[in-house]
Amino acid sequence: MRILLTRAREDSERTAKKLAALGHEAVIAPVLRIAPTGDPIPAGACDALIVTSAHGVEALSSYADKDIPVFSVGERTTDALRATGFTSITTAEGDAESLSRLIRDNLQPPRRLLHVTARHHKEEPAASLRAAGFTVPSWEAYEAEAAPALPEAAVEALRTGKIAAVLHYSRRSADLFVQLAGRAGLQSAILGCLHLCLSADVSAPLAAAGAATRIAGGPHEDALLELVRGL
Template sequence: MRIWVARPEPGATRTAERLAALGHDPLLAPVLAVTRAIGPPPEGDFAGLLLTSANAVPALAAQAIAGVPVFAVGTRTAAAARAAGACPVLDAEGDAAALSRLVRATLAPGATLLHLAGAERKREPAASLEAAGYRIRIFTAYAAEPVPALPSRVAEALGGTAGRPRLDGALHYSRRSAEAALELAGAAGLGGAFAALKHYCLSADVAVPLVAAAIEVHFVPTRPSEEALLAGLVGTKWTS
């Protein structure tokens, strides 16, 4: 299968390499560009650090993290935090709800945590943790902005340019990247071709923009992991 990898770097290249190893033809064309924060995170007596994306890991280098538990949303984020020198790192192995549960199972209410977040962030895990009595401080560690236009390689593939095979599917790793891919394809006049792809989404939350646009989502894994998502390339069809 020829599959569009729309997620931003650094994860995009790794995903493309995994697809190639599985015998697929990856089309590497991110629709989001990640920029890092200017300036260090705030200092404070934090009982833990929250990471909901590996994109926030570079901010750890500016934070005094020795001995401060890092709560990571998933395995890839946890591995990146460990590589940056964080210890201990606790892996929620799931989504923001799982991350909230892990914190509540580990720390007593009243603890103050620093969330190294993106500029576009969801209510969770902060909302449920604050409701449970935790104090959450937010540091915007990165921003992910849509690229100005649909990448030319994708436009060529969706448009069926001579000599270039059409795309078969697209991988979506975040709601924001799925939304950006949808909007960029529509702006390029290729919304119909985009909708006709087989769409593989990391979670039901990631699929929301596509479902809202009445686009059929081919597969969502039961657990939000890359391994489960890639296994779905030969899996069964998902229904919401």
């Protein structure tokens, strides 16, 4: 089965290997490119770091205090943090809700928690933590830049009906995929694919376009791959 991957290239290449092990062929069509913003880290000491994506870890490579408590959104982010030298990491279940709950269970406000995040980021977990009495400055250390168009190989595969499924990991990338497909005249073509989504929120732009979606059983890639196994 041929499966389209729309994540950033490095992430898609890693997923492609997993799909190959399952006997499937990946078509890589990144709709986003990860790039550092160059924004300076907010001034002032903090009591802990919050890291909601492995993409944010590179910006922390020169962070001096590698023993500071770090709250990580999931296992892959934790692996990247360990590889960068951080020693005190507590790991959530892969989503912002569990991350916020984990922090509130382990720390008492008022504490200052630095959220290492992307230029385009959701309100959580920072919003619920601020509501609980924490100070949460955000460091927009990287951004996911939108691609101008889908790769020609992906356009041709969609146009000729050779894509059985598309994997979607974020609402923004799903929305961009719908937009780029529309620009390429593929509105009807994407309705012929099954769209496997990490959450109901991720699926929203696809469902609005009339596409068939299935939602993973958990907010992590293994749950998405379980959907693939079930096809």
